[in-house]
Amino acid sequence: MSASNVTKDIFAVGILNPAMRIFDVVMKTEYGTSYNSYVVKGAEKTALVETCHLTFFDQYLENIRQVTDPAAIDYIILNHCEPDHSGVLGRLTELCPKAKILVSQAGSLYLKNITNNPSLPISVAKDGEQVDLGGKTLRFISAPFLHWPDSMFTWCPEEKVLFSCDVLGSHYCEPYTFDTNMAYPAKYEEAFKGYYDAIFGPFPSYVQSGLAKIRQLDVQTVCTSHGPVLTRGCRLEWAMEQYDQWSKPHKNERPLIPIFYCSAYGNTRKLAQMIQAGILEQIPDADCQAYDINDYDMGMLQGLLNRSDAFAVGSPTINADAVAPVWNLLSHVDAINNRKRPVLVFGSYGWSGEAVPNLVARLKGLKSAVFEEEFRTIFVPAEEELQKAKECGKRFAASLAK
Ligand SMILES: Cc1cc2nc3c(=O)[nH]c(=O)nc-3n(C[C@H](O)[C@H](O)[C@H](O)COP(=O)(O)O)c2cc1C
Ligand SMILES: [Fe+2]
Ligand SMILES: [Fe+2]
Incomplete structure (x- = not known):
């Protein structure tokens, strides 16, 4: 899929991978996945939020070029350093000479051992810090264990867009950017639950604190790292409610001893x-x-x-x-x-x-x-x-x- 607009100045430049059937060894991905990545343009600066799996570098670069010259990118923001988010980084940075890489503290450590490239211009994005692109701000919000200890959200208040990393994502692939025109909603819901169970099932208390942070923001659009972009009035409220239900502490009505x-x-x-x-x-x-x-x-x-x-x-x-x-x-x-x-x-x-x-x-x-x-x-x-x-x-x- 080629690049598309999320808002006037935010572009989806990610890649669809409909053929994927197993992710991270343990997850079945019956409906494929997508590696979502976004270009955010301010009046003065340009940021790229998340990158892509290395396998799709050429197609990904093509998408970026549809909306910006890679050499014009000032920031590459990685909400999380797992290779599905960071895989192309080594090759991409060769084409982005002025780009600073922004990651969480934990992410900065992981990235060193993932890229083995000590000369990468990595900077730590602390919780609450922000960068100004000129009329567009990107603020970093720590979101540990959603999915790894390094995970964070990036929030653009002017656009009311949250880049949520793996949170509210899904291994689901249709040739659309948004949640508004899904052809197989029941399959999406199944993929959404499967994704939650595999990625966030072990971390219910972190999910609760992540949700609390999202609720404090006036979010209209959630740019996930996998699956459709979620919008208020369509799937966003539903998705938040599902996460809340699944992550709430629960007590069995009767002692369950199988x-x-x-x-x-x-x-x-x-x-x-x-x-x-x-x-x-x-x-x-x-x-x-x-x-x-x-x-x-x-x-x-x-x-x-x-x-x-x-x-x-x-x-x-x-x-x-x-x-x-x-x-x-x-x-x-x-x-x-x-x-x-x-x-x-x-x-x-x-x-x-x-x-x-x-x-x-x-x-x-x-x-x-x-x-x-x-x-x-x-x-x-x-x-x-x-x-x-x-x-x-x-x-x-x-x-x-x-
Ligand atoms: C193919 C086979 C291999 C077995 N190997 C062992 C063994 O290595 N050590 C042992 O203590 N018992 C061994 N047994 C015996 C079984 O553990 C025993 O028959 C047991 O009662 C079977 O319980 P079950 O009816 O719940 O399967 C073996 C039994 C079979 C059929
Ligand atoms: Fe992840
Ligand atoms: Fe991911």
Whole structure:
């Protein structure tokens, strides 16, 4: 897509990447993405806000040239230094001899190790500082952890435009700049939520403080770094409300204590059922269901685990380890918000029994509160062992009240 106007003096010069299907290794991007970048023209100076992924340098440069000679750029502002925002910087600065690069304090450190170019003219943009372009001001607002510790917003009060970095963005790609003429709104909403979960799910309190900062401004337009530009009266209010809902501290109505397991011959399953019975005996109103990991959608299980008050996880030992679906589930644990979450580990084994200790080691690595009495049985649990599993579940549930 070629350059387009956001306002009379602000231009979208970013790149669409409809073919992208996986972003940052972990995010599925079914609807592609865009690397949004903006030129802001004042009476005296010109700024470029955000750049682009290196892969698209030539096309990106073409877009910039449609609205300004790169040599005329005075400032390159990076709200965030992840390579989708900063990738072209090395090549671009060769064409912008007078451009000063403005980033947050953390960004200035990251950029050194991302570009490995000590001669780049990097300056720190402190919270509240601003640059005057001549009739257009760009003010920097610290927004840490939205997405990285280096993230910030850039605000242009004269145009009522906020350059929001990854905030309110989406991996979604239609050949339009604005949110006003989307062809597939339901798909956009799905992409918007997926983006929030992957990028901001771990940082709800930072999202709340970012939203509070945005609310203090009289924003008409949010120039995101990915996906459509959001406008007041169209998607902006909706997007802010969604972020607010998703990031508000929430408490489960009933204690949520899911049990996840796999079982080749039903032995670990029997333990899961008895642990469930024990938990429910201790906390009758608990939402405590046992899930065979192979029977459910991983995204659903991941959501349950990360919302839970505590959980149990069980695996048989197969070839000296826990089984792959259990590892896969644990790879989806939100490690930032999982700290201290109580977990009970259990499983049946035949002779060496590595599954349970290996899972315990992993969960301790995630700083979970592993219940001391992990529960293992050899081959088929006898009636007495089943009762012990139930008692273990009961004690685990009792420990949650402490
Ligand atoms: C293919 C296979 C490999 C196994 N490897 C081990 C092992 O390395 N160490 C061990 O303690 N048990 C091993 N076992 C035994 C199982 O852990 C044991 O049968 C257990 O009760 C299975 O529990 P489940 O019915 O919940 O799957 C193995 C079993 C199978 C089928
Ligand atoms: Fe990012
Ligand atoms: Fe980004």
